[in-house]
Amino acid sequence: MTTDTTTKDTAPGAPAPGTTVLDARGVTMRFGGLTAVRDVDLTVNSGEIVGLIGPNGAGKTTFFNCLTGLYIPTEGEVRYKDKVLPPKSFKVTAAGIARTFQNIRLFANMTVLENVLVGRHTRTKEGFWSAILRGPGFHRAEAASRARAMELLEFVGLDAKADHLARNLPYGEQRKLEIARALASEPGLLLLDEPTAGMNPQETRAAEELIFAIRDQGIAVLVIEHDMRFIFNLCDRVAVLVQGQKLIEGDPATVQGDERVIAAYIGEPMDNDPGAAEAAEVEAAEAAAESAAGADAATDAAPGKENDR
Template identity: 85%
Template structure:
């Protein structure tokens, strides 16, 4: 396995605290006639945790895919530390953006340590011939990389299971391993796609503490999550996507108190919503066709 030659006590390449590391502007993603993401702007600074929430189908994962090079946005641009990110995932990772996935994507038949070592490939300094000839430089680099991977396993609490196969880990620990592998690429920005999905309350709390520890290293974190308690406890700012558009962005209190957010999650129209009158007319027509006319002004059924 090829490795790099740098190890530090903190995550290398961490940006200066407060610096904008992610600047997404006007990101739009269309699939034929379907617009999954429409004109979304979002910034994330180093040492900051930002949440991205919204109902199912709101475009959250599609937006993540646009940020990480899995999709090329139809319109808009994504910059990392003022540099335009290329539309190729391996180049995005090399630039300093790492991610986890909603569905865990580990190498099941590799050990826990080997999975983390795979995450080091973007920081490899040894070339092909060095790996083939396996000279002294290669062995030094290999040892350095293993030491760094071991540090990361200790950081996420998996050091005692370094030699276990990834497939044999409990679900919550597989999530931790995926985060460790992402951190192995030495990112300045970490994207987490539903990191607590399927977890019990104890595992969720442990994940929250881990994300705070990552933030304390100066790494920016952008997280998608459906657990609202987790998101609002964790994040400095929260952005809400609804039908591919950013509805609101602000602190937890602002977002929780916004009637549009409540309506989006409950699936109920707001009072004075422009579409409410049309919906009432349709409902009245359906009731009349069924032989149960309604008084649309009062919004209540009337006896005939």
């Protein structure tokens, strides 16, 4: 099923068009003596697609992790709709920011529908005892969640596979499912970490259409991607990170014509280049920190935690 990109219905969590939803100021992330992200500013407005690009090890995913509560920035602050975000990933999701990951993180042994229902938990108002007693309120909420989940599966073109196990979906459809699950939390801002990684050209085009359709619902989108053609076709603005610092930000034509960007991608050394050894140290520190943060996030997302707000 092809996504209908003509829809203009506003998503439930989307703010008014043109509203600044993300305002990151002076974000710096250090791991010991290593600096992975240094003094990065970035804004994203509702109904806008912003790209974040840079060579491997530039700090893009680390910056994403600072935006979503997986990391607490060493310096700087992140605001969503003019409120400083809490330093917990499940609270960031509840506030209105959702994300996908570079490595797909689906529940492989759950159905497609069940995966999307998991994403609804931050919008479910029924508490622990309601779930245990399964009263009328619980059944109404459950029916509403299932209906919304099916709407989202139809939106991404997976409604016919609602009862399939997630592990049996082709790779491109697993990516779509992860996006549907993220949308289930009704975000005003969606962060996509390499959404077309591993896709063939047809799947990449379908992903582009889907992201345009999400934008058309008023949802702000911030996307990391290595496919430059995809990014420059997709985005209203593009920011470039090199060695953890923002090199340039502007419209696609300005960015792709900048000599510094070209130099960064063909491997010419930049000023204060830390060298391969230090870059490898930063990547190792990031990996260790992300592993620890993921374990903390799993603990925070345990039953009952979403009501601890």
